[in-house]
Amino acid sequence: xxxxxxRRYRSQMAVAMVAYMAAMLLVxxxxxxxxxxxxxxxxxxxxxxxxxxxxxxxxxxxxxxxEFEQRVHLLALGASTxxxxxxxxxxxxxxxxxxxRLDGTILIWVFPVTMIGYGIARWWLLxxxxxxxxxxxxxxxxxxxxxxxxxVLMVLAVAWWRGQLSDFxxxxxxxMAPAALVVLALALWRRLRRASGED
Amino acid sequence: xxxxxRDLRGGQGWSQADLAERLDVSRQTVxxxxxxxxxxxxxxxxxxxxxxxxxxxxxxxxx
Numbered sequence: 001x002x003x004x005x006x007r008r009y010r011s012q013m014a015v016a017m018v019a020y021m022a023a024m025l026l027v028x029x030x031x032x033x034x035x036x037x038x039x040x041x042x043x044x045x046x047x048x049x050x051x052x053x054x055x056x057x058x059x060x061x062x063x064x065x066x067e068f069e070q071r072v073h074l075l076a077l078g079a080s081t082x083x084x085x086x087x088x089x090x091x092x093x094x095x096x097x098x099x100x101r102l103d104g105t106i107l108i109w110v111f112p113v114t115m116i117g118y119g120i121a122r123w124w125l126l127x128x129x130x131x132x133x134x135x136x137x138x139x140x141x142x143x144x145x146x147x148x149x150x151x152v153l154m155v156l157a158v159a160w161w162r163g164q165l166s167d168f169x170x171x172x173x174x175x176m177a178p179a180a181l182v183v184l185a186l187a188l189w190r191r192l193r194r195a196s197g198e199d
Numbered sequence: 200x201x202x203x204x205r206d207l208r209g210g211q212g213w214s215q216a217d218l219a220e221r222l223d224v225s226r227q228t229v230x231x232x233x234x235x236x237x238x239x240x241x242x243x244x245x246x247x248x249x250x251x252x253x254x255x256x257x258x259x260x261x262x
Contacts, residue, residue, distance in 0.1 A: 003223070068228035068237050130236045132227045 004064040006140070012057055014147050020050035021151050021172075025158045029168060051111060072125050080117030084110065141187045148180050202259045205233040207251045222246055 023046045031043035062073045088110075094100040126132050155172050159165040208218050208229075215233070219226045222243070231237035232247075238259075239247065248255045 066224040066228050067240050067243060068231055069225055071237075126227065130227070130231045131234055132230045 003066070004061045009057065009061055010140075010143055013054065014143075014150075016050045016054045016057065017147060017151060018154070019053075020047055021154050023047040023050060024172065025155065025169070029166075072122060072130070075125055076118050076121035077114075079121040080114050083117050084114050087113075141183055141190070144183045145180070145187070148176060148183065152176060152180075200238050200259050200261055201235060202232065204229075204247060204258065207253070207258065208233070211251075218250075221250055 027043055027046045031040050034040040034043055062070060065073060091100060091102060091106075095102045152173060155169050156165075159169050204218075208215070213221075215226045215229045219229045222229070224243070228237070232239055244255050244259060248258055251258065
């Protein structure tokens with residue numbers, strides 16, 4: 001299978017993330033006020049469609065990787081799944097015992113937490129274990145920052161169009177803040193490492 | 200396993216990226232093989248051996 005270029009992966013991921021944000025801003029809020037149950041269901045699952053595309057994109061990227069990359073991807077996904085499984089078990093037992101009060105909306109976090117765990121595990125494997133780099137170069141960081149800025153602007157544009165920043169939109173902005181901080185911290189870390197290397 | 204990939208690549212004057220392109224793998228993969236952190240599969244080991252025109256046992260040896 002032909003290798004999946006990073007450029008192609010990034011551009012398709014950007015399209016999926018913009019579609020996801022558009023669905024979250026414009027379609028999903030309608031599910032709360034929809035009268036009929038079938039319509040409510042339809043509107044509620046619309047944001048899942050871009051995420052299914054992202055899952056397919058990741059599957060294609062992994063299957064088009066070479067043997068070493070596949071090993072790293074699968075080890076990272078395995079570690080992340082094991083961590084999430086353990087957390088779910090602990091949370092489930094605590095909820096069943098009445099110690100924690102969890103509702104169904106917590107399931108929304110399963111996919112993002114899996115992806116965060118996968119990212120951290122992949123970084124650890126590539127950088128700490130195999131002594132290489134993540135390929136997270138300056139262009140990649142600039143792309144990630146650009147995408148985040150674009151998504152924030154989308155939220156602000158919809159808020160401006162509707163004349164108010166709703167709690168939901170504020171929640172989306174707050175949710176993106178940690179991602180922006182991580183990207184900025186990585187950019188700063190790279191700059192400091194480069195500067196210390198030049199000394 | 201120990202291997203001579205870094206020396207053989209240096210002998211050809213290739214960068215890790217050059218070798219990666221010739222083997223159709225990533226630069227990270229070449230780096231992991233050269234540092235002995237990753238042992239390639241048999242098909243990839245044969246590919247490396249063919250590229251440098253040497254038998255596998257001349258390039259890879261057990262620790």
